[in-house]
Amino acid sequence: AGSIHLGLILSYDDLPHYLKNCFVYCCIYRKD
Structure with a gap:
């Protein structure tokens, strides 16, 4: 998940x- 965050x-x-x-x-509107 960290690499996805960095990519974003x-x-x-x-x-x-x-x-x-x-x-x-x-x-702001995350899917739950």
């Missing part, structure tokens, strides 16, 4: 600003 962080850093906002918004 690295991908997030490369996103344009407007997509970062969308990414964060979508991450």
